[in-house]
Amino acid sequence: MEDMIFYDRLQFAFTITFHYIFPQLTMGLSLIIVYFKGKYLINKVEKYNDIAKFLMKIFAVNFTMGVITGIPMEFQFGTNWAKFSELTGSIIGQTLAMEGMFSFFLESSFLALFIFGEKLMGQKLHFLTGFLVFLGSWGSGWFILATNAWMQHPVGYEILDNGKFVLENFSSLFSNPWLLPAFLHNQFASVATSSFVIASIGAFYILRDKNLDYGKLLLKTGVVFGLVSSILLAFPTGDWNAKNVAKYQPASFAAMEGIFETEEAGAEIVLIGQPNMVEKKLDNKIAVPNILSFLTYQKWDKQIPGMDRFKKEELPDNIPALYYSYHIMVGLGTIFIGVMGLAVFFLWRKKLFNIKPLLWTIMFLVPFPYIANITGWYVAELGRQPYLVYGLLKTSEGVSPTVSSGNTLFTLLGFVAIYLLLGLLFLILVGKTIHQGPKPQTH
């Protein structure tokens, strides 16, 4: 039983991590494409349209990857987590079915038109199809976050004698206090990823002294969008989410902040340190006193319960992974604000395009928003452990009762092999697109 859960969790973690590389770019990039396309409609400067079309190619490859790695996600609820699906399907099935109905149909109906139909439709309709694709992809994020929010903080349900969760109040799925902060945080994170990607491409063109006009435009737009989204990620959305965790999942809050022992008065904020699970303390700790209490409750001496206040069964089962994920996310987020702030400052002073070290930094920064996004999701998912539905349904109670670990390992290996190939193809194609660069319109 024990390793049955292990492989099921590993397969879900692996497939969702790989999947999320793609939608986090497409959601943000669709916004940026709509922005360029809109700018072109207003001032008719061709280069905005060229950029929009260039980004569309990158978008298309990412979108395909997102679709084909996304279908397995929906299937896996049933294949690997059958008991969970059986018990909660009448609730989370609602939001997942709505995602198909309202987002995927919208997105897929207009994507082909958006990619292939510019000549067919004229500029205004082309902008509109782009906008509808953007709406579809953000809607998809909304429904997935609504599903996840219910698992983090279940609302509007009733539990029957046979253990099944039954929907009692449909609208509460969307007024869930967990949903809006998580959704906004997730969407700004996705805008940050795509801003960093276009800034990085821009920096690359400038450093190579190629496609200079386009490069400058990409870099300029990237750093401005990047700074705004990075700031919004920390405040207010990151702050809201942290407060939600402190309120609804206090045990996870203690674990992610690395508070082993409850302090008498205000709690310190840990900047660096390694969790030592044997001695139940942080090694090599650097911390600032009372800050955590202030950030969370705006009171310097408010007590925050540490892990010593919770039973072992209530605490997340992998505390170091949760702690590191959280600190990596927050640390990177802080660095993002610093780098992008600097870049915007030099942009304002009209020096940005000449400061080589900064351009190199921006170019190589590109993997890090992906890492921050994924560790952010790890915080949410590891923090919810040992539950699938927080406080109500344990992860161990959700697996498929008839699927053996041998079969799960077989399919996990298959997914690893196929995704390796997919990842390789993806890099080749995106690399090729970036290498070719934006092309001026030929009439």
Place this chain on the structure above:
Amino acid sequence: MEIFWFIIIAIVLVVFFVLDGYDFGAGIIHLFYAKTEKDKEVIAKSAGLFWDSNEVWLVAAGGMLFMAFPTFYSSVFSGFYLPLIIVLWLIIFRAIGLEFRGQFDYQMWKDIWDKAFGISSFLLALFFGIALGNIVRGVNLGGVENGVSIYEGHYFFLPLWSSSFSPLSESPGVIDWFTIIIGLITLVTLAIHGANWIILKTNSSINNKLKTVIFKLNIVLSALTIFSLIVWQNINPNSLDNFIETPYLMVFPIIYISGLIGLFFIKKLGKDIYGFICSTLLILGGISSSLASIFPAMLPSNNVVNESLTIYNTAAPEYGLSVAINWGIIGFILLFVYMIIQKRLMGGKIDKMDYGH
């Protein structure tokens, strides 16, 4: 309310097989009949422009099944674990075949992805048919051995095959000789459907030849259909009861038969769309007849210990189902609008449209 959602999901499934069916079929035809690069490209394009929006119907069917019949969803998805995951892998290969063939302009690259597209379309058609065969044949619910269930009564697990390959054994596997027959029927049906799609949407040089192919495949299909009915009677003597009790259900087999007859006249049909309509009738009639014959069961039990999974014992409670109707109606109206727009902008032959360059 259960019946309502059952019908909705059945319709969504039929639409999925009609739509994605033609691009599976285009893949099968591509594999065997496309010889020149020009034909290969245009046939791949006739699938490549549409597969993504077609496959959303599968995702929608999955989502609705999850919401309306969660017990069925979890039982079937975990019970058919291996074939479903293999289907996922094939879907991935097919999609990358279609999306990546145009990305580099040299023949070897294109050949690789053409084969990926063709072979995975072929296998998917076969596998979806085998899945349908499993549904009508039923499974060993509860994993009964010697009269005792080893799982909860609504769970099961099927190996890919059992040593006897027989549908009559106590616990048959996914692949046995009966499900293979249904798989072949599906394969031939979708090949016909794909050929009709190619004729309808492209000016490929093999359009005329494909009409002969359709005619020949239709003879094979007729023979397979008769054979499968005889076999099915042997496996499940009650398979016609629903049609005898409720004669108006006969409309579904009649739809199937009229499609079959229509296709014999493929060379004389006035417009290309008529052939496509005939193969659509085949798919509609085939799926609806199969579902009608086992109704109200959705997955029959092959043992006497555990009862079949029906639309009643696997459905979600009333409240959720009725709320979902409200948003479902809005969703379907929107969807209808999208389809009209798409049809207006992408109707007609697609030879001249941009694709991946």
